[in-house]
Amino acid sequence: MVRAESLIALKFQRLQNWQISQRFIPPNRSAPQTTAGGGSRGGSRSLEGKETLTPLMPPIKLGLTLAERPTFYWFVPQMPGQTAHFSLLEDNRIFYETTFKLPNESGIIGFTLPTKAPSLEVGKKYHWYMSIASSSEELADEISVEGWVERIQPTADLLKQIARTNPKQLSQVYATSGIWYEVLDTLVKQRLTEPSDRTVMANWQALLESVGLNNLVSKPLLNSCNSQTK
Numbered sequence: 001m002v003r004a005e006s007l008i009a010l011k012f013q014r015l016q017n018w019q020i021s022q023r024f025i026p027p028n029r030s031a032p033q034t035t036a037g038g039g040s041r042g043g044s045r046s047l048e049g050k051e052t053l054t055p056l057m058p059p060i061k062l063g064l065t066l067a068e069r070p071t072f073y074w075f076v077p078q079m080p081g082q083t084a085h086f087s088l089l090e091d092n093r094i095f096y097e098t099t100f101k102l103p104n105e106s107g108i109i110g111f112t113l114p115t116k117a118p119s120l121e122v123g124k125k126y127h128w129y130m131s132i133a134s135s136s137e138e139l140a141d142e143i144s145v146e147g148w149v150e151r152i153q154p155t156a157d158l159l160k161q162i163a164r165t166n167p168k169q170l171s172q173v174y175a176t177s178g179i180w181y182e183v184l185d186t187l188v189k190q191r192l193t194e195p196s197d198r199t200v201m202a203n204w205q206a207l208l209e210s211v212g213l214n215n216l217v218s219k220p221l222l223n224s225c226n227s228q229t230k
Helices: 002-020 156-164 167-177 180-193 198-210
Strands: 052-055 062-065 071-076 083-090 093-101 107-112 125-133 142-151
Touching: 052 125, 052 142, 062 180, 071 125, 071 142, 071 180, 107 180, 156 167, 167 180, 167 198, 180 198
Parallel strands: 062 142
Antiparallel strands: 052 071, 071 107, 083 093, 083 125, 125 142
């Protein structure tokens, strides 16, 4: 009996450690300078005086990625029939831009750079904007949020760690390595494939709370958006 209780306690402790490790450890990067003024651009913006358009990003608005074409996520309030404009800038020049249709309900959406988009180069920072036209007379004609993405080259040790890690624990590797876009995308996919898994939900909560996005923990995940650019 004592042996069984000890095993249960050990298993619970390991589960706690796994969940705690989902806390995001930011990389050693300074916050990038933004070109936004006091108008429509910012970290989160209110639409129709209710919920806010919010990017899923760390406080400094810079995230690292290993991908040539990462996935970006935002919480979008309910705005039937609205279209979003996404632009990615390199050295203040348009690197890629497109539009996509927003869902009719509020929730978290994702947008992956399509294969027709140029791949991100290692070591470069790209500045992105996501904007939505507003019909409210109290707000600017366009409400926009912004962020940054930097693609990095993984070290040999990190590649080995990724290769030998159980897929269910892969988000832990990304979180402790400061690779934002991958840890977020990994947990989103786990939530979509295993919506009833309490461990996945606990890890999701720990990640968002570690970057101050507590209010988005319970928001639904919606379908990913597709580019409308021809």
